[in-house]
Amino acid sequence: MLLLLIIPVYLILNLYILHRVHKWLTACSALFHSRWFIVPYITIYSLLAFSLLFAFLLPASRPQALIKRLSNYWLGTFLYILLCIGIADLLRLILKHTHGILHAFFFCRTGYILAGMLLTLVVMAVSFYGIIHSNHLYVTPYEITLDKSCPGHKQLKIVLAADLHLGYNVGEKQIRQMVDAVNEQDADLVLFAGDIFDNEYEAVQNPEKLAQLLSEIRSTYGSWAVFGNHDVSERLLGGFSVGSGTHNLRDPRFENFLEKAGIQLLDDQVCSIDDAFYLVGRKDAQKPGDGTRNRKSPEELLSGLDHSRPVFVLEHQPRQLKELEKAGADLQLCGHTHDGQLFPGNLTVKLFWENPCGYLQKGRLHSIVTSGVGVWGPAMRVGTDGEICVVTVKFEGDETTQY
Template structure:
């Protein structure tokens, strides 16, 4: 539904940027005044701008996959082109309403230079973002506890297996985690990116994840994207019908040796509890219910460490009051693209990193994978290593 509401905004935004692109090109060289040349440029622009829609409508592979990859790349680059264009146009408007209209910046040569500089800068920035997104960093936290136990936990989230993330990124992630020799591996939701069919070579990818090595195994909860549904420009379509998860998601997890916890608590080796929560957005679509923190953790032996996997870092105070010692989350991507990290910081009590909530530690990872644009700018893909103990 959000995609439908944003469609007119997206169309107007593209008219705005196309107008200034043509105006800039005409100022650069007389060739761009020719109708045939302008027609080719506008056709190419329309192809990229509409790839979000054509990738959604055309289902035949490999065309569908190619269009989805193109549209994801376009979306990331376009957001920055739009932002820079809006800033430059606003600057020109300010100059036009001051005594500075005769400055070099407002001259035809200024228009050419600033326009070229913006294009080169944004292009370079996006190329950097694509390369940077493929590098997985390791973030470490030392969490002290009054309870018995000494554990090394590997936390990852937001794999978003699909058009942008596949076997190559998973191979890097598995190698990084295995090198740390953790006691436990936790995946805090959004393992999939809505479409199971979007996963390239799903059997091989599952086998890679099955190669994760730890003392107690790999556990996960589902996130809001772990549901097969139609998606346009990263947004889903609301429906009153109950949605049922693709059975292949579960088969994938079984093959990958990932233990799914859906409002379940397991006591591992009589040493600690691990609870996995259902995702609030996902259950709204599947018309399920989920336990409150107090219901989920009721009756547990509070002398043992209690760890909770919850995709979205919400209800942190309630989890702390219910007795959780450590809450492990993802979902936010730390904004993924600057200035998204500033916005997520305003939206969440703990948008990324570690924060003490009462007696509980909340740790939120920026994730390994990507939502939409295959790039990270101002954020990083990460594996979080947590040393929990006295």
């Protein structure tokens, strides 16, 4: 289990931070050598470090929710404390074998104190920026052209949203902002590409109000959704699954919520809309929500369709681009990646996904991946934006075009 590997690493890294911060503080003043400081310092730091565990172990309640939110802020701050101290120690290691002004500065007491103060300011500034920025929502436009006809339409405007993660980090304020942004687009179709929830239905703040807000979304052909890997009933520790993840079941309240919100669920299903185009919704590749990892293949879903009509595929994770293109899909719309959410994740995410975020064309298939509306784990965004995507699909085929 991945979690069993992560826990000892997390503990070791926290001990490393405790040691390095205390060493810097004692360089600043001899007062920090006192046990009257050391004991409270270790206690407060330990409470922050273990807030993830406390939030996991406590039963659902108002105190548990507050601790969970605190742990989400801590997780992002912890990342940047570790990153800054790690870079500083690496620089010191390099400069240790050099001579000159930089060596003299970094290895004298004054330089050491000033460097620590600078790192403290950087961590605080980045963390506050990340928290504030995570509440901003942007509109990202895309335009694609298909060599197909769509009866009754020269073009379609699709709004794509994903990764709402309704729960501890996302509530009424963010959803109202999103609904207003969606309605400004005058869309033909509104699609939600999974991770609507954050695993725990109990974490959703005022679900009746949220469903009512989502029901206010306006579009020609309504709102449609698929579920993602977080749309299963599961307790997370620091954002990570504690169980094997192979037998996770979907909470029936998730589907009831969508019904109240006027959002139609596509669960490995195909819908012909207005006899003009197809909308295909796929189960999540990791956690379909039925206790298995089974879902239909692109060929199973798309065979038998009239491929002279546009075929839009909605799924959570941007997988199987080659298979979808071969099966005849024209447009794949996904979320999941968050574009890495936090620097340097926005750089490393490119190593794991063919299309980590944005637009990619693979043969005849157009792939669009959104960075999402909400956040997972750390309640921050650094180097990425929360967004909805507005995809204008133009049609240049004629009624006789066949595929």
